[in-house]
Amino acid sequence: xxxxxxxxxxxxxxxxxxxxxxxxxxxxxxxxxxxxxxxxxxxxxxxxxxxxxxxxxxxxxxxxxxxxxxxxxxxxxxxxxxxxxxxxxxxxxxxxxxxxxxxxxxxxxxxxxxxxxxxxxxxxxxxxxxxxxxxxxxxxxxxxxxxxxxxxxxxxxxxxxxxxxxxxxxxxxxxxxxxxxxxxxxxxxxxxxxxxxxxxxxxxxxxxxxxxxxxxxxxxxxxxxxxxxxxxxxxxxxxxxxxxxxxxxxxxxxx
Amino acid sequence: xxxxxxxxxxxxxxxxxxxxxxxxxxxxxxxxxxxxxxxxxxxxxxxxxxxxxxxxxxxxxxxxxxxxxxxxxxxxxxxxxxxxxxxxxxxxxxxxxxxxxxxxxxxxxxxxxxxxxxxxxxxxxxxxxxxxxxxxxxxxxxxxxxxxxxxxxxxxxxxxxxxxxxxxxxxxxxxxxxxxxxxxxxxxxxxxxxxxxxxxxxxxxxxxxxxxxxxxxxxxxxxxxxxxxxxxxxxxxxxxxxxxxxxxxxxxxxxxxxxxxxxxxxxxxxxxxxxxxxx
Numbered sequence: 185x186x187x188x189x190x191x192x193x194x195x196x197x198x199x200x201x202x203x204x205x206x207x208x209x210x211x212x213x214x215x216x217x218x219x220x221x222x223x224x225x226x227x228x229x230x231x232x233x234x235x236x237x238x239x240x241x242x243x244x245x246x247x248x249x250x251x252x253x254x255x256x257x258x259x260x261x262x263x264x265x266x267x268x269x270x271x272x273x274x275x276x277x278x279x280x281x282x283x284x285x286x287x288x289x290x291x292x293x294x295x296x297x298x299x300x301x302x303x304x305x306x307x308x309x310x311x312x313x314x315x316x317x318x319x320x321x322x323x324x325x326x327x328x329x330x331x332x333x334x335x336x337x338x339x340x341x342x343x344x345x346x347x348x349x350x351x352x353x354x355x356x357x358x359x360x361x362x363x364x365x366x367x368x369x370x371x372x373x374x375x376x377x378x379x380x381x382x383x384x385x386x387x388x389x390x391x392x393x394x395x396x397x398x399x400x401x402x403x404x405x406x407x408x409x410x411x412x413x414x415x416x417x418x419x420x421x422x423x424x425x426x427x428x429x430x431x432x433x434x435x436x437x438x439x
Numbered sequence: 440x441x442x443x444x445x446x447x448x449x450x451x452x453x454x455x456x457x458x459x460x461x462x463x464x465x466x467x468x469x470x471x472x473x474x475x476x477x478x479x480x481x482x483x484x485x486x487x488x489x490x491x492x493x494x495x496x497x498x499x500x501x502x503x504x505x506x507x508x509x510x511x512x513x514x515x516x517x518x519x520x521x522x523x524x525x526x527x528x529x530x531x532x533x534x535x536x537x538x539x540x541x542x543x544x545x546x547x548x549x550x551x552x553x554x555x556x557x558x559x560x561x562x563x564x565x566x567x568x569x570x571x572x573x574x575x576x577x578x579x580x581x582x583x584x585x586x587x588x589x590x591x592x593x594x595x596x597x598x599x600x601x602x603x604x605x606x607x608x609x610x611x612x613x614x615x616x617x618x619x620x621x622x623x624x625x626x627x628x629x630x631x632x633x634x635x636x637x638x639x640x641x642x643x644x645x646x647x648x649x650x651x652x653x654x655x656x657x658x659x660x661x662x663x664x665x666x667x668x669x670x671x672x673x674x675x676x677x678x679x680x681x682x683x684x685x686x687x688x689x690x691x692x693x694x695x696x697x698x699x700x701x702x703x704x705x706x707x708x709x710x711x712x713x714x715x716x717x718x
Binding site: 241276278291 | 479563714
């Protein structure tokens with residue numbers, strides 16, 4: 185059991201309403217610092233909304249949500265969190281390097297920081313393996329390449345928390361493996377906390393801890409090993425299906 | 440598939456944060472934003488050419504549309520010809536319209552591409568973003584206005600009694616007003632299709648009532664009252680003051696202050712439409 189007070193993210197009764205729909209229903213969970221926490225669940229279950237709440241871009245959030253010891257959305261957090269939205273958010277009419285140069289200048293402005301910025305931009309481009317395309321327009325890249333540029337923006341500087349919304353969608357198996365290796369390197373070497381969502385279950389095996397979501401609620405909060413052991417299944421995918429069936433059956437019998 | 444053993448925790452150790460915190464406004468971030476907007480434009484030379492050349496072509500056309508309008512035959516003081524009064528008004532209207540269109544589409548793209556959400560989740564002040572846009576498009580407006588004013592005054596023989604610098608000043612303020620209006624309106628457009636439709640909705644009524652077609656005092660009183668609260672009316676009045684008077688008149692000062700004030704007000708309203716938290 186993790187210590188609730190030491191969580192990089194701590195939520196108590198986290199509720200989000202969008203229009204007249206309740207997207208997140210009173211969630212209680214914690215994310216341990218320096219670890220990779222996977223957020224899994226079918227599309228529409230509230231993964232992106234939860235991530236937006238953590239980053240502080242989601243409106244109508246109630247309950248308690250602390251991120252790196254501050255209330256989510258606090259101005260001081262904006263420089264400490266790297267965030268990748270599901271759709272790549274980069275300027276199509278700028279080159280990869282120009283995109284990163286701009287975002288680096290927003291994070292770490294001033295003439296005096298120029299050399300430091302150049303360094304972090306070059307490292308971020310290398311991290312996502314796009315050095316050979318650094319001077320290509322983002323709009324001319326393939327979908328997978330554009331989403332890697334978007335990821336590179338989040339890696340600029342030294343974010344203490346990375347919130348990655350489906351960063352590996354549409355990537356081939358080799359790239360996906362490389363990116364997961366990168367996430368592990370970042371968590372281990374840069375001591376960053378990573379919250380990553382996915383609906384590809386084999387990626388779940390590579391997380392330190394998993395939050396399984398369904399319909400705005402958290403079904404399970406455990407390590408992949410413990411999940412498999414608890415549900416007596418071979419894979420996280422089977423464990424997830426088992427838990428969903430269980431929840432559905434419970435819901436049926438409650439009616 | 441390679442696996443990294445889960446369970447090896449690294450405690451958040453000592454590290455020098457190379458990310459600085461947000462200030463409400465920072466000159467460096469504003470300049471970086473302006474440079475980025477200009478860099479985006481540089482990859483789109485056709486848009487730049489259209490923005491800069493279209494007003495010049497229109498003025499050129501206008502000059503020869505009114506080719507046969509009565510010329511001054513030794514009459515003193517010489518009354519402004521049709522080209523003079525309409526041309527001067529248009530020098531104020533062109534920058535307003537172009538900058539309105541360019542800004543509304545550019546900021547809408549920023550909203551729909553997700554880059555706005557990303558920027559607002561970063562330590563960027565809203566004022567930085569707006570000032571960055573205003574600065575970048577303001578520079579473009581200077582180029583456009585210099586060319587259009589130069590062409591009208593020196594090549595097409597626009598008779599201006601006052602200083603051409605004052606024409607340029609009004610043109611710049613008009614461009615700023617256009618940028619402000621475009622920024623504000625982009626908050627209410629869900630697509631580029633809608634953004635373009637805002638041009639007839641926001642600009643055309645002002646165009647009809649600004650005194651370009653008929654002097655404002657000749658309008659139906661209700662329309663005249665409406666024209667009194669529309670900023671473009673003062674943009675055109677300011678241009679006409681320069682056209683007719685050698686000195687900086689009190690009316691000219693009033694007109695420019697009103698246009699600048701409107702631009703500042705609408706920019707502030709535009710900043711209010713940028714929300715860090717969205718549904």
